[in-house]
Amino acid sequence: MRRTPVLRFRDFCVLFVLLAGGIAPAMATWNQPVDADQRLRELEGQLEQSRAEQEEIKRKAAALAGETAQLRADMVRAARAAQESEDLLSELESQLEDLRAREVSRSEALGRRSQQMVGVLTALQRLAWRPTEALIAQPQTPADTVRSAILLRAAVPQIEQSARELKVEIDTVTHLRADIGEQKKRIASTTGRLEDEHLRLKDMLDRKSQVQREAEQEGRAAELRVEDLAGRAEDLRDLLVRLEQERERRLAETAAKIAAEKAAREAEATARRIAREAELAAEKAAREAELAARKAEQQAAAEAHQRELAQARAAHEAELKAQAEAKEKQLAAQQAIKEAEQASRVAAATRPANTERPFSQSHGKLPYPARGRVIEAFGQTNDVGHIAKGITIQTRKEAQVIAPHDGQVAFAGPFRGYGLLLIIEHSEGYHTLLAGMAQIDCSVGQRLLAGEPVGVMGQDDTKPNLYVELRHNGQPVNPLPWLTAQKHKASG
Numbered sequence: 443m444r445r446t447p448v449l450r451f452r453d454f455c456v457l458f459v460l461l462a463g464g465i466a467p468a469m470a471t472w473n474q475p476v477d478a479d480q481r482l483r484e485l486e487g488q489l490e491q492s493r494a495e496q497e498e499i500k501r502k503a504a505a506l507a508g509e510t511a512q513l514r515a516d517m518v519r520a521a522r523a524a525q526e527s528e529d530l531l532s533e534l535e536s537q538l539e540d541l542r543a544r545e546v547s548r549s550e551a552l553g554r555r556s557q558q559m560v561g562v563l564t565a566l567q568r569l570a571w572r573p574t575e576a577l578i579a580q581p582q583t584p585a586d587t588v589r590s591a592i593l594l595r596a597a598v599p600q601i602e603q604s605a606r607e608l609k610v611e612i613d614t615v616t617h618l619r620a621d622i623g624e625q626k627k628r629i630a631s632t633t634g635r636l637e638d639e640h641l642r643l644k645d646m647l648d649r650k651s652q653v654q655r656e657a658e659q660e661g662r663a664a665e666l667r668v669e670d671l672a673g674r675a676e677d678l679r680d681l682l683v684r685l686e687q688e689r690e691r692r693l694a695e696t697a698a699k700i701a702a703e704k705a706a707r708e709a710e711a712t713a714r715r716i717a718r719e720a721e722l723a724a725e726k727a728a729r730e731a732e733l734a735a736r737k738a739e740q741q742a743a744a745e746a747h748q749r750e751l752a753q754a755r756a757a758h759e760a761e762l763k764a765q766a767e768a769k770e771k772q773l774a775a776q777q778a779i780k781e782a783e784q785a786s787r788v789a790a791a792t793r794p795a796n797t798e799r800p801f802s803q804s805h806g807k808l809p810y811p812a813r814g815r816v817i818e819a820f821g822q823t824n825d826v827g828h829i830a831k832g833i834t835i836q837t838r839k840e841a842q843v844i845a846p847h848d849g850q851v852a853f854a855g856p857f858r859g860y861g862l863l864l865i866i867e868h869s870e871g872y873h874t875l876l877a878g879m880a881q882i883d884c885s886v887g888q889r890l891l892a893g894e895p896v897g898v899m900g901q902d903d904t905k906p907n908l909y910v911e912l913r914h915n916g917q918p919v920n921p922l923p924w925l926t927a928q929k930h931k932a933s934g
Contacts, residue, residue, distance in 0.1 A: 513650055518893040520643045524842040525813045527636040534632060538625045545618040552611045647883050682916050685852050801847060801868040808846040808924050811876055812837045812908045820920040831918035832911030841899040843879055845890040854882050864896060875911040
């Protein structure tokens with residue numbers, strides 16, 4: 443009877459030890475498979491959703507790139523059509539001036555002939571009113587009377603011939619006036635088409651601005667840096683040198699940033715991996731110690747508990763493995779996206795302006811930036827003794843200006859002495875400088891295709907002038923041999 447309390451006390455101690463050291467962790471471990479399966483399913487769902495989002499982003503990026511490429515091709519065609527309409531309109535106006543000059547000349551000749559005919563016909567009319575007998579009574583000799591009759595008879599065929607020529611002149615003037623009316627109709631029709639092309643081109647420019655709006659922030663920063671460089675530049679050569687230094691600085695900063703980010707990511711991943719391995723080792727050691735204690739206390743229950751523990755550990759390891767793989771895949775995806783974007787920007791900043799056709803192979807094939815008449819040639823000395831380093835083209839009002847070759851906008855904005863200045867960087871050290879526009883439709887860092895619209899001439903000036911300069915390694919070269927021949931080209 444006295445041993446019963448001892449056994450109960452011992453049983454209580456054993457129960458307390460089991461509760462403190464074995465049963466509570468075991469119960470927590472038994473609940474882990476259910477939680478691990480649920481978290482694994484959630485993780486797989488998140489991975490699937492992330493893949494879908496990534497594919498959607500790729501699809502949208504591809505669609506945006508395709509839309510941008512198609513839009514740029516449409517803008518090139520629209521700008522070409524606008525310039526052809528400008529050429530046709532200038533030719534029609536020139537023909538109209540010729541017709542007006544011919545009409546004035548013919549009208550003056552017709553007036554002179556009319557005055558002559560009026561005098562002759564008046565004299566004939568006076569003679570016709572006099573009877574034949576009155577000629578005998580005139581105070582003149584019979585020889586003079588006969589001579590007057592002979593002269594009058596000889597003058598009549600000449601008068602008839604003059605009348606026929608006068609009729610031809612009247613018909614010619616009538617036809618010329620009809621041709622002038624038709625020419626005015628053709629000019630009005632061509633002007634309407636040109637206005638439609640300008641409106642369509644304006645819509646395309648607005649659409650292009652909307653498509654490129656996402657990249658404006660980075661472009662603004664570049665513009666501010668370039669404006670600062672332009673404020674400190676002493677001349678165009680200094681500006682070009684500073685722009686080249688700025689481009690090299692951007693490349694160095696980009697490379698250093700990529701290396702630093704990569705090193706930070708690698709260090710962070712290594713630290714996380716080491717910490718996780720230490721945590722797993724500690725958990726494993728704790729579990730092994732716990733299992734050894736429980737096995738010493740209750741060998742019979744250890745086998746069942748060992749199987750449950752093995753299942754829980756397998757689920758936990760599967761969860762850890764899935765999490766690690768998901769994290770690695772996510773980091774790899776983010777890294778791939780960042781590296782692809784960075785590589786695209788670096789490639790865009792470093793590759794030549796035209797990879798398919800070097801600029802040196804475009805000699806004699808470049809289109810004129812604007813249609814018009816060359817009024818100042820390269821090397822020509824003006825009234826103040828200044829030697830031209832480029833050419834000046836006299837254009838129409840609101841004439842379309844295009845890029846003569848593929849390239850990248852290096853500068854776009856006001857520059858002292860030039861007004862609005864646009865500098866396009868090509869391959870092999872070539873630059874095109876365009877000045878005199880009333881509006882620039884591109885921004886710094888933008889890639890341009892040959893023929894793509896870049897600006898519009900003013901409408902207030904009577905005869906707008908576009909200044910075109912071509913430089914190779916900072917030295918001005920004559921742009922005329924590089925440009926293709928126009929239909930109507932004259933030098934001032």
